[in-house]
Amino acid sequence: MVPSAALSNPASKTTPPARNGVQPQDLPSVDTLLRAAQIQPLVAENGHTLVASETRALLAELRKSAMAGHLTATQTTPEALAARLAARVDARLAPRQRAVINLTGTVLHTNLGRTLLPDAVLAHIQRVLAHPSNLEYDLASGVRGERDDLIEPLLCELTGAEAATVVNNNAAAVLLTLAALAAGKEVIVSRGELVEIGGSFRLPDVMQSAGARLVEVGTTNRTHARDYERAITANTAALMKVHTSNYAISGFTASVTESELSAIAHAHGLPLVSDLGSGALVDLSAYGLPREPMPQDMLRAGCDVVTFSGDKLLGGPQAGLIVGKSEWIARIRKHPMKRALRSGKLMIAALSATLRLYLRPERLAHDLPTLRLLIRPVDSIEATARALQPALQAALASRFTVDIVALQSQIGSGSLPVERLPSAGLAIIPVQEKGSGHALTQLAEAFRALPMPVIGRINDGRLLFDLRCLEDVTLVTRQLDALRLAAA
């Protein structure tokens, strides 16, 4: 090993060797370090800019610990410095957005990115985005085309709509629809349907941003057809139904169906708009799941415009889909806000490839990860629990017990809020009662610090891992050595 003096400044030769540590003046200069044989491969791979800036930062850090008298000669060998520098460079280049393992029990977890894109979709994105594409180009005629043309025919076929368009997310779809159809005018909505989704989407606020005036009718629990009828004036632009996707009102309730409401709207020459939120494109009850209203149901019931998300039950990328009658879709498409909210080629590639999977409904439960996870049989989840339990128990040794437990998963993303899916998982409980709360938070932290972070939830003195979304148990088991070190 080369002693650290080999890399130090010539000036420091006059300094007597430190008795209890490396002195600041013994540290090499940035240039000396960058020229060292041990550092050169790092520079060759990553270039001078990044390695030099990390070298400067590392030396500043070392100078501080030298001044505090904490720096030893073994920490400043060229090998040790090269290793620390390589680690710093790796950390700088590591993506901030990382793949994680979702064991929260919520399948469509908004904070964890909702849907998982199907393999076929990922392959299509890779193929089509590495090259120019016919995003707005008609290959048959060789003239300018519309990006909607890549999505609209398929979306119409799948939903039975006359016309369709796409924007960035469903919040944008609602905003644009209201701005195009009702700016400066009134929209009638039931009080029971003034939803807030995750704090940042509140229907009254969206309505205001679109320049439309909200006219609330009925009461929280009961709204009748006559409530809507009485509220219609010369200033009314539309009637609106909002799917109460993240709550349920039960008990003494009444609401007006889309069919009844469309008859009222059409008698006055008004459109009926439906914000569906999730919008499953297939009947989920056929898969043993609770039924979620579909855009095709809404259109059949007479809705003129229906908006829904691409990354909820549809299982695709973040997108806002707008389907309905040609007349209204044309107005929506012509609105200047459409240009501001238009979807990029990345999303169009992902959405069109996802929609194509729906052409083979028999394969959907296999091809669409979101659906596959939602309908995963509980015995398959239990098998994962049995496979993971011994390895996890061994890794956590005597500090925690790991039990297989029955759990209830949620669909998430405001879909089917009161429904629970029978599931299974592991409950990790500290052996010692004293300080158990702290032990649990620390353990949860250690799981989140793994190379592929594992996200569970703490509930009632236990760290719970719902295994519905863990299809490959090795994703966790191969990280258990790192966990053992972290939890030690």
Ligand SMILES: *Cc1c(COP(=O)(O)O)cnc(C)c1O
């Ligand atoms: C989720 C949801 C939205 C917002 O959709 P995003 O795609 O997240 O923008 C709007 N309305 C309802 C009813 C929803 O459930």
